[in-house]
Amino acid sequence: MQIQPLRDKILVRPLDEEKETKSGIIIPDTAGTERPQKGEVLAVGPGKKDDNGRFHATEIKPGDYILFAKYSPTEIKIDGEELFILGEGDVLGIIK
Template sequence: AKEKPQEGEVIAVGPGARDEAGKIQPLDLKKGDRILFGKWSGTEVKIDGADLLIMKESDVLGVIE
């Protein structure tokens, strides 16, 4: 069965990911973007009572414009 993607908002991003040469590649996502991601993507954490997901940019299925 196909699962419907989940929707969320980016609240923070890191500096980027390192490539094979060790150089940081900037992210395409930015704070405030509305995104779609798979149901089992990311790692759930609870910070200051808020349930959040930490995920790689590669887990994002798309950005809603």
């Protein structure tokens, strides 16, 4: 099942335990009992218009690692896996 997020929505695979990413980043975290606050971006929407009709292209890219508040994302089950969807405006920072 492939998901195309709409507007500024971002599909994220939450990272809730220590794992080494492709780029070698170590992401330590508590043992899955807390809601994840970090994730890997899987897909992004094209962007959205603000109240004045200006289009803002989404700047987050697939493959980015991001931070977000515990209760910002909407949980959604895709092919049996719990993924997160959140708006770009709820992304707090990029993990480099």
